[in-house]
Amino acid sequence: MSDDTVNPFEGLTPTPGVAKPEPILVADSVQRRFGGLVAVDVDHIEVQRNSITALIGPNGAGKTTFFNLLTNFDTANSGTWAFNGRPMQKVRPHQAARLGMVRTFQLTKSLSRLTVIENMRLGATGQKGENLLTAPFRFLWRDQEAEITSRAEALLERFKLDHMRDEFAGSLSGGQRKLLEMARALMVEPEMVMLDEPMAGVNPALKQSLLDHVKGLKAEGRTVLFVEHDMDMVHEISDWVVVMAEGRIIAEGPPEFIGGNQEVIDAYLGAHQNTDIGAIQ
Amino acid sequence: MSQTISNALFGAIGISAIAYCLAAIGLNVHFGYTGLLNFGQAGFALVGGYAVAMPISNWGWSLWATIPVVIVSSAVFALLLGIPTLRLRSDYLAIVTIAAAEILRLLVSTPKWVNVTGSTDGINSFTNDIQNTIPGFLDEGFSLWKVQVSPYIAWVMVLGWLLVGLFSVLVWSLMRSPWGRVLRSIREDEDAARSLGKNVFAYKMTSLVLGGVIGAFGGAILVIGQRSAAPTSFQTQFTFLTYAIVVLGGIGRVKGPIIGAMIFWFIISFSDSLLADWTDGSGFNLPSWIMDSSNFSFFRWIIVGGGLALLVIFRPQGIFGDRKEQSFDVR
Numbered sequence: 001m002s003d004d005t006v007n008p009f010e011g012l013t014p015t016p017g018v019a020k021p022e023p024i025l026v027a028d029s030v031q032r033r034f035g036g037l038v039a040v041d042v043d044h045i046e047v048q049r050n051s052i053t054a055l056i057g058p059n060g061a062g063k064t065t066f067f068n069l070l071t072n073f074d075t076a077n078s079g080t081w082a083f084n085g086r087p088m089q090k091v092r093p094h095q096a097a098r099l100g101m102v103r104t105f106q107l108t109k110s111l112s113r114l115t116v117i118e119n120m121r122l123g124a125t126g127q128k129g130e131n132l133l134t135a136p137f138r139f140l141w142r143d144q145e146a147e148i149t150s151r152a153e154a155l156l157e158r159f160k161l162d163h164m165r166d167e168f169a170g171s172l173s174g175g176q177r178k179l180l181e182m183a184r185a186l187m188v189e190p191e192m193v194m195l196d197e198p199m200a201g202v203n204p205a206l207k208q209s210l211l212d213h214v215k216g217l218k219a220e221g222r223t224v225l226f227v228e229h230d231m232d233m234v235h236e237i238s239d240w241v242v243v244m245a246e247g248r249i250i251a252e253g254p255p256e257f258i259g260g261n262q263e264v265i266d267a268y269l270g271a272h273q274n275t276d277i278g279a280i281q
Numbered sequence: 282m283s284q285t286i287s288n289a290l291f292g293a294i295g296i297s298a299i300a301y302c303l304a305a306i307g308l309n310v311h312f313g314y315t316g317l318l319n320f321g322q323a324g325f326a327l328v329g330g331y332a333v334a335m336p337i338s339n340w341g342w343s344l345w346a347t348i349p350v351v352i353v354s355s356a357v358f359a360l361l362l363g364i365p366t367l368r369l370r371s372d373y374l375a376i377v378t379i380a381a382a383e384i385l386r387l388l389v390s391t392p393k394w395v396n397v398t399g400s401t402d403g404i405n406s407f408t409n410d411i412q413n414t415i416p417g418f419l420d421e422g423f424s425l426w427k428v429q430v431s432p433y434i435a436w437v438m439v440l441g442w443l444l445v446g447l448f449s450v451l452v453w454s455l456m457r458s459p460w461g462r463v464l465r466s467i468r469e470d471e472d473a474a475r476s477l478g479k480n481v482f483a484y485k486m487t488s489l490v491l492g493g494v495i496g497a498f499g500g501a502i503l504v505i506g507q508r509s510a511a512p513t514s515f516q517t518q519f520t521f522l523t524y525a526i527v528v529l530g531g532i533g534r535v536k537g538p539i540i541g542a543m544i545f546w547f548i549i550s551f552s553d554s555l556l557a558d559w560t561d562g563s564g565f566n567l568p569s570w571i572m573d574s575s576n577f578s579f580f581r582w583i584i585v586g587g588g589l590a591l592l593v594i595f596r597p598q599g600i601f602g603d604r605k606e607q608s609f610d611v612r
């Protein structure tokens with residue numbers, strides 16, 4: 001839970017689709033079908049600004065697909081959604097990122113034949129040197145590049161990747177790639193960060209430091225929406241939890257509420273008998 | 282033997298080497314840096330070649346006046362290819378470019394526009410004006426060991442190598458910049474680049490245009506050097522030899538196309554010259570049941586093909602590539 005004195009979630013009814021005091025993201029009737037399968041069917045959801053919201057649910061619930069729709073990496077069959085009040089359903093993926101909505105991928109997308117530091121630098125926005133006309137003239141972008149590099153180095157240190165600075169990203173381990181992708185997304189300095197299973201494959205010692213970092217993002221005024229199966233993480237850092245099952249949002253509420261919710265338990269047990277729900281209860 | 286080596290050395294820096302080198306610099310921008318599968322570099326070269334020959338021969342333009350035509354027409358060709366395909370999966374670009382290059386070649390071959398394109402004979406009467414642009418210091422041409430180079434060819438070689446230098450410096454300065462970094466990120470994973478706010482479509486289009494224009498200058502040099510713009514110069518093998526040169530020199534290296542083209546044309550000229558010497562009926566001769574003067578050029582391609590296969594197996598990174606970099610999965 002948050003340490004803030006004023007809790008924006010105070011007094012909210014924990015029901016699916018409940019209105020938030022200051023939503024940064026609002027989605028309505030979003031549907032995505034794959035043939036006969038309705039992968040996502042969300043009636044209404046609001047994500048509170050400057051909070052940490054967890055999106056949980058059994059495998060195949062539609063969490064990743066919903067992320068893809070919101071960031072326009074996939075096209076919805078129907079529905080509308082708005083980020084900061086701006087309709088987003090017609091926006092292209094790179095524009096969504098520029099508007100302040102940056103996501104990571106469940107299956108990491110490290111740029112193998114770029115070095116770790118180059119991966120990081122790529123994330124910075126508004127680079128003068130990314131314009132064809134200024135690119136050939138190094139003196140026009142050298143200072144900015146130096147500033148970007150020092151910001152990248154600070155993040156790499158935070159993510160315990162500084163010793164890999166000049167290695168090709170393709171030589172990183174699975175967990176290191178996850179870390180690199182998250183660090184790279186932060187280089188964009190987005191208003192809202194969407195993380196798809198950021199802790200999968202990350203070692204427990206580092207996990208704690210990353211959790212602190214995610215909390216730090218909130219302290220900086222950013223909004224975090226993350227998908228995670230690790231219930232310890234969900235409990236420790238999220239202010240609000242949204243539960244998806246079979247494409248729909250079946251429950252939302254503060255983390256304490258979700259553990260005791262019968263529908264949630266049913267969804268997990270019904271969909272996957274052998275899922276470890278000890279952590280939920 | 283010294284004649285053979287001399288011929289081979291000239292081949293390494295001659296007109297064909299320059300033309301293919303330029304085409305390879307362009308293709309390296311497409312394929313080596315951006316990961317675009319352009320199988321129609323012959324089409325870009327054709328556009329460049331005819332953009333020089335047609336205005337000079339049909340409308341009496343000067344050589345220099347055709348430079349903007351080369352740039353604009355190849356850029357338009359790139360836009361036409363890119364707009365429908367660059368949003369799709371990369372294989373679509375491959376299909377469309379190979380088809381478009383063939384269509385262009387067939388268009389200039391049809392008898393219908395013989396007055397403008399020269400049909401299958403091509404355009405062969407446009408070099409008088411270029412002859413007049415030869416600067417004084419090349420009046421005698423020059424000799425390269427045992428090869429005497431005519432003033433005209435010497436002049437085209439000077440222009441060609443200037444272009445190679447110019448474009449290599451341009452590519453080098455672009456690829457070390459953040460702009461080049463975006464291209465390389467697109468080569469690795471388009472969606473990752475998108476998720477970081479890069480307009481992937483615009484970058485791919487710019488890359489296609491840039492590499493296409495450079496390739497078009499390759500075609501222009503070829504046409505000027507051969508004193509002929511003919512469809513046979515721009516068959517699909519033009520594209521595949523250009524790929525071979527890019528791979529040979531090292532994919533995604535600035536000097537790759539230069540080294541690749543020089544080595545490639547050295548080998549071609551060397552085997553050509555050697556096999557000609559061994560089948561000419563004087564001195565040492567190969568037994569005629571192996572080969573004779575009528576079929577040795579087939580053997581040349583067999584040697585080159587075998588050599589390339591060995592290279593790919595034992596040095597997949599090319600001569601100057603970084604083995605470590607190439608060892609990672611592209612996916």
Ligand SMILES: Nc1ncnc2c1ncn2[C@@H]1O[C@H](COP(=O)(O)OP(=O)(O)OP(=O)(O)O)[C@@H](O)[C@H]1O
Binds near residue numbers: 034039060062064065
């Ligand atoms: N491209 C696709 N084509 C067809 N079906 C798909 C596609 N992508 C996802 N699906 C289906 O949509 C459903 C939701 O998948 P999604 O990846 O969103 O689940 P998830 O909640 O992220 O699961 P996990 O926790 O395992 O990552 C699944 O049933 C999946 O099979």
Ligand SMILES: [Mg+2]
Binds near residue numbers: 064065
């Ligand atoms: Mg998923």
